[in-house]
Amino acid sequence: MSLPGTKNWGWGQKSLELCKSPTAQRWLLSHAGTRITWRGGESALHSPGHSVRWWWVWGAAAPMAPVTQHQIQKFHEDGFLVLERFFSAEECDSMRSQMQRIVAEMEVPPHCRTAFSTKEEEQLQAQGSSDYFLTSGDKIRFFFEKGVLDEKGNFLIPKEKSVSKVGHALHAYDPVFKQITHSPKVQELGRELGLERPVVVQSMYIFKQPGIGGEVTPHQDATFLHTEPLGRVLGFWIALEDATQENGCLWFIPGSHTNGIARRMVRAASGASTCVEFVGSEPAYDDKQFIPLPISKGGLILIHGEVVHKSELNSSESSRHVFTFHVMEAKGTTWSKENWLQPTPELPFPSLYT
Ligand SMILES: O=C(O)CCC(=O)C(=O)O
Structure with a gap:
């Protein structure tokens, strides 16, 4: 008609x-x-x-305005915001299918197979010493759960069940993830939040595999993605399936984004035994300060760069796939040259707005 x-x-x-x-x-x-x-x-x-x-x-x-003024105010108060049903089930399924194809074709040389960890010491050993991690900012690369590789880098379980995350440039090089990152509703949300020149700095697909999906220890994203001034980094975290307390949803300390950052991960001086090091240390947070944020498939959680958050080990039988990307308000902001992640001539940080 x-x-x-x-x-x-x-x-x-x-x-x-x-x-x-x-x-x-x-x-x-x-x-x-x-x-x-x-x-x-x-x-x-x-x-x-x-x-x-x-x-x-x-x-x-x-x-439709993707967010109300009341929600924006809540975001500023809490440091996070839950937007249920932001993406459709079809959009989530298309990202999951695309990732299935990417993993089916994955080829990682055994010496590059590193376990992804957020524990500081392991991070220094596994990531800090690994060029594979340090140069992944403008690539699509694979990181594995702990205990899934033998000492020679052979898979002990099927490779598709062993991946912890894929990063860090899906937003730039994969058509499905690029389209989602720059979708009109994400851009509209950026505008509603007052972002003038947002650029996408990184993206990750996180699997949180059933039974073995490792914990993500309490942290602030600005520890890894530092800017001058602070307060210019924002995470978009999209649940591609229901995220529950059983399969490892996110937990937050509401209001913890207002006191600066506790530590920084910086590139180490050349000649050091690891490629990155930590300056400062994460305080021992009281578990009681954290609140869980279970969310249904298609939901979006906005994460302020300084809010303290974590996720626990997935000991359930269900996976918890998410696609997440971070943007920086580039207007009046300096990206730290000490960050592990740097824009490259091949991939300068692309504008969120197209
Ligand atoms: O998905 C997770 O479990 C943790 C993600 C996270 O902490 C982040 O993206 O900053």
Whole structure:
């Protein structure tokens, strides 16, 4: 069915032909994420055989504001924000299928197979000494769970069950993850949050494998992604399946983003035994300070660069896949040259806005 001015019919297009029945509107709001603004005339059509009267309207569909002012205020108070159903089940499934293809084709030389860890000492040993990690900022590379490789780097379990994370440039080099990172609703959210020149600095796919998905110890993202001034880094964390307390959802200390950072991970001077080192130390947080944030598939958690957060070992039988990326407000901000992650001539940090 086509009405005047509706040639461009389709989701995400400028012009939409919309059914005004309450059922259709509910469907549109939940599936297309659009708020309908009525413009132009209305045309009543009666389709024989249908018990309802369909009203068709042509005009523009304005994107629904992805976040309210109240939610933005909550984000500033807590240092995190949960936006349920930000992505559709189809979008999550397309990311999962794409990752399945990437892992099926994965080739990692045995000497580059390093276990990913967030424990400081292991981090220094495994990541700090590994060029494979240090040069992964502009590549799609694979990191493994602890205990899944023998001493020669052979897999002890099927390789697709052994991957801990894939990083750090899916947003730049993979079409599916690139499209999600720069999707209109993410850009709109950036604008609502007041970001003027956001650039994407890194992205990761985290598997949190059933039974072995390791804990992520309490940390602030600015420890690893330092800027001058602070407060310019924001994480987007997208649940590709339900994240629960059993399979390792995120935990936060509300309001912990306002006191600066406890430690920094910096590139070590040349000649040092590891390639990175820590300056300062993470305090011993009281577990009682953390609150869990379970979230359903498709939900998005915004993470302030200085908020303290963690996730626990996944001892359940379900995986907990997420896609996450970090942006920096580049306006008036200096990216620390001491950060492990650096923009390269091949991949300068791309603008979030396209
Ligand atoms: O997904 C996780 O378990 C941890 C992720 C995280 O801490 C981060 O992206 O900063």
